[in-house]
Structure formats: structure tokens, C-alpha cells
Amino acid sequence: MEQLSVFDILKIGIGPSSSHTLGPWRAVQQFIQSIQKASKLSQINTITVELYGSLAKTGRGHGTDIAVMLGLSGEDPETIDTNMIQQKTQLIRQSQSIDLLGIHPVPFDPLTNIIFRPENLPYHPNGIRMWAETDAGERLLETYYSIGGGFVVKEGEQPEENHHSLPYPAHTPKELLAYTEKTGNSIVDILWENEQTWRSKEAIRTELLQLWEVMRDCVYKGCHTEGKLPGGLNVTRRAPLMYKKLMPDSDFRKPEDWVEALTQLSCNTQQTLKWVSCFAFAVNEENASLGRVVTAPTNGAAGVIPAVLLYYLCFCQHQISDDDIINFLMIAGEIGTYYKKGATISAAMGGCQAEIGVSSSMAAAALTHCMGGSVKQIMMAAEIAMEHHLGLTCDPVGGLVQIPCIERNSMGAIKAITASNIALDADPDDAKISLDQVIETMWHTAQDMSDKYKETSEGGLALKVSVAIPEC
Known part of the structure; x- marks a missing residue:
């Protein structure tokens, strides 16, 4: 049985959408942090994010591209100065460059490195496919789904479950x-x-x-x-x-x-x-x-x-x-x-x-x-x-x-x-x-x-x- 805390349902985020802004932001964070954990962040020379289905159809209006840029930059929705969001994303657009996790610069043009694809991926209408290439030619690829309320699932993995033994577990x-x-x-x-x-x-x-x-x-x-x-x-x-x-x-x-x-x-x-x-x-x-x-x-x-x-x-x-x-x-x-x-x-x-x-x-x-x-x-x-x-x-x-x-x-x-x-x-x-x-x-x-x-x-x-x- 999936165990959920009230804090899984109530959490701090940035508007305008939990599925189209907060979810993609978290997915990008997980992807870029996994690269850092593998000690490959400094080797990355390009990174691309593809947004599928509903994320593509209403993503611009929902700020999905903004969330992607901020997530790649190492910003967190709970702590970012919301007054600086426009300035930070505008700098990325103007410089055609992004500092991954705020420390490793790579060329990045939001018009070409964030791709909107209206077709659905198999699991959920909110699909996010990301890949990065290293100086050695290695390609790192991961697919995530933003399944609502800021929840994110990585393709090939079951949704993260809380394996706590609750005194009163209830599914209904x-x-x-x-x-x-x-x-x-x-x-x-x-x-x-x-x-x-x-x-x-x-x-x-x-x-x-x-x-x-x-x-x-x-x-x-x-x-x-x-x-x-x-x-x-x-x-x-x-x-x-x-x-x-x-x-x-x-x-x-x-x-x-x-x-x-x-x-x-x-x-x-x-x-x-x-x-x-x-x-x-x-x-x-x-x-x-x-x-x-x-x-x-x-x-x-x-x-x-x-x-x-x-x-x-x-x-x-x-x-x-x-x-x-x-x-x-x-x-x-x-x-x-x-x-x-x-x-x-x-x-x-x-x-x-x-x-x-x-x-x-x-x-x-x-x-x-x-x-x-x-x-x-x-x-x-x-x-x-x-x-x-x-x-x-x-x-x-x-x-x-x-x-x-x-x-x-x-x-x-x-x-x-x-x-x-x-x-x-x-x-x-x-x-x-x-x-x-x-x-x-x-x-x-x-x-x-x-x-x-x-x-x-x-x-x-x-x-x-x-x-x-x-x-x-």
C-alpha cells in the first residue's frame, strides 16, 4: 500500500502549476543531481530537455520552460527569490548559456535546447525526456513524468513509496x-x-x-x-x-x-x-x-x-x-x-x-x-x-x-x-x-x-x- 503523509499533498512551490512548473523543476533537479553524483557534471558540454504531451501543449503558458531553466541552474522552488526569476531566466536567454547547478557553464539556447513535442509518451501525458552529452561523447538519457501535485516518477522505476509501518494504514x-x-x-x-x-x-x-x-x-x-x-x-x-x-x-x-x-x-x-x-x-x-x-x-x-x-x-x-x-x-x-x-x-x-x-x-x-x-x-x-x-x-x-x-x-x-x-x-x-x-x-x-x-x-x-x- 502506498503510504502518503499530509506533507506529500501540502508542499511549498512556485506557480503557476504543480504539474507543469513544480514537477518539471523537480525532474530536472533529479536529472542534473544524478549527473553530479556520478562525478560527470564538469564533463557535460550540452544538455537538451524535451517536453511531451500536455507539457508541450500548455507548457509555455504554465512556465514549464522557466522551470526547466531554473532547475538546471540549481535553484530550488522553496528557497528561490521569486523577485529574481525573470532576471535569472532573461540572463540565460541573452547569454545563450546556463550554469548547471550554478557551477558548470554550458551553451544553452532555450529556443533549441527546450523542445516542445505535443505527442504523448506511454506512461502519462506529462512526459519529460532529458539528455546530456559529455566531452568523451557519452550520452546520458533519462525520462521522467510529472504526475500531478509536484509528484515526479522516473521511467523504469516505481513511484517512490514511503515504506513506513503506520499504526493506522488506510488506503480509503x-x-x-x-x-x-x-x-x-x-x-x-x-x-x-x-x-x-x-x-x-x-x-x-x-x-x-x-x-x-x-x-x-x-x-x-x-x-x-x-x-x-x-x-x-x-x-x-x-x-x-x-x-x-x-x-x-x-x-x-x-x-x-x-x-x-x-x-x-x-x-x-x-x-x-x-x-x-x-x-x-x-x-x-x-x-x-x-x-x-x-x-x-x-x-x-x-x-x-x-x-x-x-x-x-x-x-x-x-x-x-x-x-x-x-x-x-x-x-x-x-x-x-x-x-x-x-x-x-x-x-x-x-x-x-x-x-x-x-x-x-x-x-x-x-x-x-x-x-x-x-x-x-x-x-x-x-x-x-x-x-x-x-x-x-x-x-x-x-x-x-x-x-x-x-x-x-x-x-x-x-x-x-x-x-x-x-x-x-x-x-x-x-x-x-x-x-x-x-x-x-x-x-x-x-x-x-x-x-x-x-x-x-x-x-x-x-x-x-x-x-x-x-x-x-
Whole structure:
């Protein structure tokens, strides 16, 4: 059984896409590090990266070529100064040279050394083939697949599995529910036991709160950054405009002070919903601008979890509690693991139901727990949220993670809140559909869905909306 930690689902990355930016970045890192480990880095005189399938069809709009250059250069998505990304990649283009891992220069022209091939490789629509040649004429070749959520698989190898012996191993929500009924423990209690097979209790708390800080800072930055989004669609950032209407004449120097002030607001229902949309917009406008986000479970859906978490902290709880944040993220991450194990979190495999649908399901479950819901109500909320995302297509206009992706995060967050409210007012024993059934249905729907609606920009809105996007 594949064992997944909540930290496999929730991780820090750079926008705009976990499968098209973060995944290729990690694949390139692995390739170039394997060359260094073999003590051959100094012998490399040329390197080429081929991007296949969905990576080719929407790669430029998703910043895949940028991710490749940064990965080859030795930059890491968790630590790179996002303000320097454009400068670093522009230098590579102008100099027609790249410093592998920042230490070994080789000739490199992104127009010829990064090749976009629309055909699919056998294993997955997101294929990455890389080769490097040495001074002695040796050719080093590896193929990787970016399988969604930043996960990467090397061809010929099984996906890396965590071979930990968990106290409560669960492949499905039904198995998790059985553990809670047998032990009388909450889901959070079960998760704490499982997560401590990977990390200490202190490390779990520290890393989850670090994820929260990245989310919070991303929302803050998105609410305070005006202008147009990059890529050629000339989309205006809406989060700062929404924010100014909701909180005019405000001036906060630190994100933590800003969020604390939000907890003191008294809002009617309409204002609260506008805040939720503002939070979601802020994150995904940052994501579209190559900003730092938390993949949850993907970059394209990164706005849902922080929007719903902030909704709970600011408008339900009215205080910032570390325990609430930690429990929310643990529940959300755990629900995400079941979609990864039982279906997919890759839009190239399942459309946007695999991104926004999964994130909405994760958020609904987490919110329901924090609002005092039972284990069965938590499962019910997760099921309801996904049930009303089934069949959602991934059809980004111009191949950019902007239209309709940014608005979908707002819709996913609102649906999560609605799903939670329905579950909290219901008797889950009367439910006709289980979370296990909806996950299985989501996977069958993904298999039935045409490739036109799986992050290829060959159908739906991407086909009907005519836009002229300049080549990157």
C-alpha cells in the first residue's frame, strides 16, 4: 500500500502549476543531481530537455520552460527569490548559456535546447525526456513524468513509496472511518499517530505552521499587489481591488498584523463571501505571477485551502489558534491522500475535478472538523464538495493558469463552505453516497473524459475564446 503523509499533498512551490512548473523543476533537479553524483557534471558540454504531451501543449503558458531553466541552474522552488526569476531566466536567454547547478557553464539556447513535442509518451501525458552529452561523447538519457501535485516518477522505476509501518494504514476513507470507530479516537488523533512515523511531533507542528505562513503571506501579497498578470492575456489583478472595497484606508506592514485585524471585523453574509473570494483570488493571482504558494493539492487549486482556512479563523473563530491551523491542514492533507491513491490529482489525467474538486473536498472536510462535526459529517462534507465538481474540465485559455482557473478557486472555496454547512446540519447515516464512492466515480469520470478537456487547451473555453498570446 502506498503510504502518503499530509506533507506529500501540502508542499511549498512556485506557480503557476504543480504539474507543469513544480514537477518539471523537480525532474530536472533529479536529472542534473544524478549527473553530479556520478562525478560527470564538469564533463557535460550540452544538455537538451524535451517536453511531451500536455507539457508541450500548455507548457509555455504554465512556465514549464522557466522551470526547466531554473532547475538546471540549481535553484530550488522553496528557497528561490521569486523577485529574481525573470532576471535569472532573461540572463540565460541573452547569454545563450546556463550554469548547471550554478557551477558548470554550458551553451544553452532555450529556443533549441527546450523542445516542445505535443505527442504523448506511454506512461502519462506529462512526459519529460532529458539528455546530456559529455566531452568523451557519452550520452546520458533519462525520462521522467510529472504526475500531478509536484509528484515526479522516473521511467523504469516505481513511484517512490514511503515504506513506513503506520499504526493506522488506510488506503480509503472507509478504512480511516473504521479506525476511528474501533478506537474511539478522532481523525486528528489517528493522523498524529501516523505522521509521527515520519517526523517528531515538534517537527510536524513547525512544518505545518510554516505552510500556514506561506499561505498567509501569499494572500497578503496578493491583496496588496496591483497590475496585470503576465502571459499576454492582460488580465487585471482583482484581489487588490476587492480588498480596497472591503477594507479601505488600511495600512499594515506585516501579514500577521493584517490577519489579526481581519479577525476583529464584523461582516454580514455578503461581505464574508466577498472576503472568501478575495482570499482565493489573491493566492491564484500570485500563483499566475510565478509567486510562492502552497500546493494544495496542486498550484492551480492553491487558493481554496487558504481561503477556507482564513474564513474559519477570521469569521467563525475570530482568533488565530495554532492548534486550529494545524488540525485544519492535517485533515485537509489526509483527505487529499485518498484522491491521490484512489483517483488522481493531475488535471492532465482527470481535468479540473482533480484540482479544484479535490481541493474543495479537502477544505470542506477540514472546515467541518474545526466546526465540531463528527467523523461521518467530515466524510460527508468531503463527498458533497467533490460530488458537485464531477466532470469539471481543465480548459485554460491561452494555456495560462488564469482564465477560468483563478475564478474557479473562489467557486471551489464557496462550495467547500456550503458542503460543510450541509453536512453539519445533516444526519450522515442518511447519506446515500459515500466519500469512497465519489472518489471512485471521479476516477471513472476522468477515464471517460476526452483529452481535449485535460489541460491541453484544445477544448472548452480554451477553444471558444480567441486570444493572441505572444510566444514566451
